[in-house]
Amino acid sequence: MATGHTDPRRRERILAAALELIAEEGVAGVSHRKVATRADVPLGSTTYHFTGMDDLLRQAFTRFADHIVAVFERYLGRAETHDQAREAVTDLIHALSEGPRRDLVLAQELYTLAARHPEYRSLTGEWMRRSRRLLERHFDPETARQLDALIEGLTLHRALDDVPHDRALTRRAVDRVTAG
Template sequence: MAETQAPARERILQAVLHVIGTDGIAAVTNRRIAAQAGVSLGSITYHFPSQTDMLREALLGFVSDETTRLTELAESYRDTGLSVADAASLTEQVVRDLGWSAERLAPFELYIQAGRDPSLQDAADECFAAYDTLTVTILEALGVADARVVAPTLVATVAGLQLRRVATGIPQDVSAAILRLLGGS
């Protein structure tokens, strides 16, 4: 049986994430994306009237996949007896599962771009909301008061440690940081 190829729009969005993660947003050109996706140049403008539309849809695609993954993970821990050590270990698992492919680096670039381009901010907000939801679920399972207030700080801490890892190449001990922040040993 022959392998089916992903639809052109999906290949374009994957190419956008790959190019951004490899060479940055400035490297996103219609010609480069078309070549990377294996589509005609006209396919780019057919699916995306502007580069901003293409960037937004690439980030939203990442957000959709990430939200699905994190929602499933959060639901698997809802109503379970988590310890602080379990929560720290789960956080470490989420961080480890992200990996460091070009497609996983691209959202960092897109978050920065969202600071420059307000049309990307809703997409960035959706992604952080997914991380917040997972964190709230875990904090509530731990019995942390005001989980919704604490969650964004923990999400920012993990994102900051990830950014530090990207910038320095040095893995960060996310689990230890979470344990300390939550008052574990």
Template sequence: MGRRYDPERRQRIIDAAIRVVARDGVAGLSHRRVAAEADVPLGSTSYHFASRDDLLVAALGQVSDEWLATVERWVEAVDPDLPLGEEVVRFVTDSLSGDRTRARLEYELYLAALHHPGLRPIAAGCLDALTELLRRRTGDAARARALTVLLDGLMLQLLLTDRPVVPAEVRALVDGLAAPV
């Protein structure tokens, strides 16, 4: 009996890799764990992804695309009559309220680029895309870049410390970007 073609297998493997990283961290990612999670033969993972880094690139690429789609929806929904600080508070609160598993996964993969050069273009592209989305909202490239740095650092610190989002602090940080030095 010949092999059946499974057009969804590659995607199932990527989804499984994302679940493995969410559960076990980047250090826990292996072809064997991904194959077990995806319920596919071990050879399927190495057929579609020759190396562990290839699995990481695919996982980060998908997570990055999904995150940017979320950010784009947020930017499109921003109320131009509200101060940007209010909208940033909403974004950070929505991103980090309740279960932070998804946000931890996003940062786990993003920070993996420090040790995996193949991930760096995806991580950099994600930051550039975020900056461009914010530039469209603010009309100012420098302020958009500063907001990107602020959001990135703030969310990472809140994840690392497991502290709650304090809206007044977020608002003050965003407002501080507009204040003269």
């Protein structure tokens, strides 16, 4: 699928390829050469569009965070009542934990980088603020913060547990956190 240097989608293909590689090999396994090969672009394209590997990783993870916030929006955006919002959070937890394994791996890779590097902490901080703002449409700020942590934790536990808990247990947890 190699195309000329005026390919307007080249940058997007590079970001998508970087995320695919991170999901498969982890951040440590990503190189300009591997990304270029995966994106089917000349090696120089990765340094033309990004100032270095760190810039490429930050922009790829920003794209991933945007994707997850869009998933939050898709579920929470249709809730009109408090009970519908609780149901939406329950649905969201199950969608995230049963969804693509890729998203779970990418989130963990980003959290690991954020634990070590301030520039990634600011990226995850912005992601959490955006998620909480969506939750705050339905819940007070303190509850939204607790729900955000519950979503992260239950998503991870459900995805990695040999026998993930059922929807009723998730809903009870959401109800406890959101009880007046």
